[in-house]
Amino acid sequence: MGTDIPLFHYVVLSGILFAIGGIGFMVRRNVLFSLLSIEILLNAVNLSLVAFNRLRPQNHTGHILTFFVIAAEAAEVAVGLAIVISLYRLKRTVRVDEADLLRN
C-alpha cells in the first residue's frame, strides 16, 4: 500500500468526528442540526469500520456493514425529514425547545 496513512490517524479522526457529532447533538436545539449531527456520528462509524477493515484485508466485513449503514440511514433520514416537515407545518418552527407540549 506504499506510504500509507497509519490506522491510528483514522481512529483518532473518527473519534473527533464522533465527539463533534455528539456535542452538536446535545447543544443544538434546531432539529435540522440534530439530524446533521446524527449524520456526522454515523460518518464516524463508517470511517472507523472502513479503516479497521484494513487490519483484516482478507474479508470485507467492515465494508459490507458500512454499505448497510449508509442504506439504512438514508431510509431513517427520509422518515426523520418527513416528521420534521410535519412539525414545521403545525408549529412553523423546527426548534425542539419550542415543541414543549409534552412534559411532566
Next chain:
Amino acid sequence: MDILIALSPIVAVSVGALLLMLAEAFSKQRSGIALGAAVIQASGAVFAGAVWIYGLDALSGLDVLKPWLIVDRFTLFFDMLICLGGALASLLAGGYLREHRIERGEFYALMLFATIGAMMIASAGDTLTLFIGLETMSIGAYAMTAFRRGSQRSTEAAVKYFLLGSFAAALLLYGFALLYGATGHTDLAGLAASLKGNETQFPQLAVIGMLLVIVGLAFKVSAVPFHAWTPDAYEGAPTPATSYMAVAVKAGAFAMLMRVLFVAFGDERSMSWFAGWPPVVAALAVVTMSVANLIAGRQESVKRMLAYSSIAHAGYLLVGVVCATRGGEALSSVLFYLLTYTVSTIGAFGGLILCGSYGKEAVSYEDLSGLGKRNPAVALPLAFFCMSLAGIPPTAGFFGKWYLIKSAMDGGFHWLAIIALVNSVFGAYYYLRVLVFLYMREPAAGAPVAVPMKSGYVAAALILAAVFVVMLGLSPDSAIDVATKATIAVQ
C-alpha cells in the same frame, strides 16, 4: 425446505405484510384491515409455536444461516411474544383509529414491518442483521408515533423519539465498530470467542466499545438516565402505537440486550462482578426502578403514568438480567416477566382506550372520576389490568414479580431483590390511584367527563389479554416451562 420451516414465522409475517399492503390499496372496505393485521401476526406466533413443537433438532442445514441469523428456542419464544403483542395492538388499533377518525391502512403496514424488524432482532446473530432489524423496527415505530399528522403532540412525540432513537442507534453502531476494530468480528459468536480468549488487539477499544454498546442498549430499553424520550413518545403517540411500543418494541429491545450481553459479552471476565458489565447493569436497574416509580407517582396523565410504569418494569427486567449472570432460573424469570408484562400492558392501554371516545379521550386521572359507577363494564378492564401491573394476586403480574424476585434471592442477589420488592410495593400506589379515581371519586361539577367508546375490536383484544392474565396468574407452570427451555440457548 428446512430453512423455510425454521424461518416460517418471519416469512409468514413478511408475506402477510406485503399482501396486506396490496389489499389495502385495492379494497374499498377499511374495517377488515385491522383484523387482517391481527391474523397475520397471530399466524407468525402460530408458526413459531409449530416450529417449537416440531423441534429444531429435526431441521438440518441451518448452518447456512450462520452467522447472520440464529434460529433457536430463544428466537422462537420472542417471535411468539412479539407477534402476540403486535396482534393485540393491531386489534386495539382497529377500534381506536376508527373512533378517532385516523383509520388509514398504512398504520397496520407500518406495524407489521416493525414486527418483522423486532423478529429479526430476536434472531440476529451478527451486528449487521441486528442493526437492520433495529432500524426496521424503529422506523416503523417513529412513523406510527407521528401517525396523527394534525396533532402537535403526536408530531412532537415523533420528533423526540426519532432524534433520541437514531442517536442511540449511532452510539450502538460506534460501539460495535470499535469492537470490530478490537476483535475483527461483527458476529456475536466471534466477538464472544475473541473476548474470551483475550485475543483483542486493542483492549482499550474493546472496553470503550462495550460501554457504548451498553449505553445504546440502555437507550433502547429506556433505562434511566437514558429514558428521556419514553414518556414524551408514549404520551404523544396514538394509544395503540403506544401500546405497541410498550410491548413489541420493548420485547425486541430486550431480545437484543440479552443476546448481546449473554452471547457476545458472555465470557467469564465480561460477566464477572469486578471487571465486567453486571455492576453497570445493576446500577441502571436500581436507578431505573426507583426514579421511574418516583416520577410515575406524580403524573396527572394516566397515559404518562403508564409510560413511566413501563420504564419501571424495564428496571425489574434488568434486575433479572443481572441475576442471570449467576445462572439459575433468573433468565427464564425475565422471559416470563416479559410475557406477563406484555399482556398486562396491552390490557391497561386497551382499558384506557375504551374509557374515551372521539374528542373526549380519557387522559388524566380526573377524566376517569366516577367512571366505575357510571359505567362499570368499561371501568372494569382498566382496573383489572392495573391490578395486574401492580402485581396483585392472582393476576399474571403478581406471579411474574414473585418469580423474578424469588430467582434473584436464589441467585444470592438479596439486596437487588429487596430493592425490587420495595419498588414494586411503592409502585402499586399509582396503579391503585387509578382504581381510587374510577370507583371512589365523583367528577367535579362541570368538569369534562370522558365518554366511553364501543368497539368489538377493543373488546376482543381486552378479552384475549384478560384470558392470558388470568391463565398465567393461576397456572403459570407451562409458560415457565416454555421460558426455561427458551433460555437454554443463551446461557
